[in-house]
Amino acid sequence: MTTTPSALHGSSPGSSPDSGSPPGPGQPPDSLLDVRRVSLAFDGIHALDDVSFEVRRGEVCALIGPNGAGKSSMLNVVSGLYAAQQGEVRFEGQVLSGARELSRRGIARTFQNIALFRGMTVLENVALGSDFRARSTFLEQALRVGRAPREERRARDEAEVIIQLLDIAGHRDDVVGRLPYGLQKRVELARALSARPKLLLLDEPMAGMTFDEKRDMCRYLMDAHEKLGTTLVLIEHDLGVVMDLSDHVIVLDYGRKIADGSPEAVRADAAVVRAYVGSFET
């Protein structure tokens, strides 16, 4: 494997991309997510150390790195579950502040250990994904008048579109807790997509899946990306999947960004190879 670090785009040429420098000049105007010099520590352990990167609108961006590299922490900072001690996260140029406004701003996410409403049906779960759009008042809902019935119908219609897209129509009325794992992962994706997010954050969408399930999941992700125009940021361990799916790969190791560029460039990067000795044989 050859090392051609200068091929990395998005950062100044050098032996290794400098994670400490602020986003370089000539920032593209279509930047959707802009993470600026984020640091996060738990009791003195640096989970994230001065990490900066950008995700462009319409991109599929993979966040990779060995276990404990800070990938999930990064996603949790972006989605407002963790508050970074330093740095900021901008979405469409505006600083993001906390999980409460996330869905309203157009960001949805899935979790590594599936977070679904296990006692509810697939349809209810998916419809809840767009719940934040509802504007009707408590009274309208209680009496089922005014905007409430219309909103409920719309939420169900939209949920139905996503359910068709992800081929889970056959399980529409099944209780989620009783579905097999791979299907639950897909329902979680459906719920996230029903919010019609501009940016979708996926924490290991294919973890623990069989080969066939992974292949299906890849297809659904690409469908969402192409048909709904969703920008994706995903954490994934299967490097074969990463190289196939993504336009942009960011590598973290020990809380620092060690590479950032196209899949080909990252694959060839010396620092990445060191962090991942031998793991490209997938």
Add this chain to the structure above:
Amino acid sequence: MSFFLEVLIGGLLAGVMYSMVAIGFVLIYKASGVFNFAQGAMVLFAALTFVSITERGVPFALALVITLAAMFALAIAVERAVLRPLVNAPPLSLFLATLGLAYVLEGLAQTVWGTQVHGLDLGISDAPIGAGAVSVSRFDLFAAATAASLVGGLGALFRWTRAGVALRAVADDPLAAIAVGIDLRRLWAIVWGAAGVVALVAGLLWGARVGVQFSLSLVVLKALPVLIIGGFSSIAGAIAGGLVVGASEKLAEVYVGPLVNGGIETWFPYVLALGFLLVKPAGLFGERSIERV
């Protein structure tokens, strides 16, 4: 036989009153996963506020509105001052916070309104009305009907409104609820407000029965076996548990009591609850937690 029926019906009606207190617990438990020890204090606070206002010559309906407003103000204050700072704290911390809240509420209510016992007359007589050979207390019937309509109303609200869906969602998975943009703070305020309404109705019914006084806050202890038998997270369970406790304690008092010189009504529900803990720890309607490892 008619005597047995009379005891049974009397017990079931009393059980409805237990259910009402238990429902307040269930609402809060579902929304914030905490056993709200202050529910009894909220019952006392509501009843004492209502009685003291009416004693100052305020008409019944207006006093009811004022007390309701006070309970909602309390709910918002609790969300701000207790729940919000303790987000992500372990459940035990939250439980201890509600224990503290109970003392604050009891102290506050008695500082403002005094500690004497107040009589409360809702204008419904306790005279028995008969149907064939069975006669039951008019007041018990009234209380049961009130409780039933309150439960029905709450059930409908939480069935049809987004707040209700949100409540089920949060009970299922708080993290997922945050991820879909459910506003936990707002939901907590709504749920504590609803628990306040339940506390007010329970306080008025119990207060009319035994007088409005400090011991009202002890109905919390009677709700415990109800919750254990019915399950902590189910409104239907709270109703069933209340009925079981009410009926069984009255039947036990009448039929078993004489064999052991009486007085078993006070402790029988706890023994029953202990039995349930051994046989069906999640209660009749509680969720068994099955974890995939």
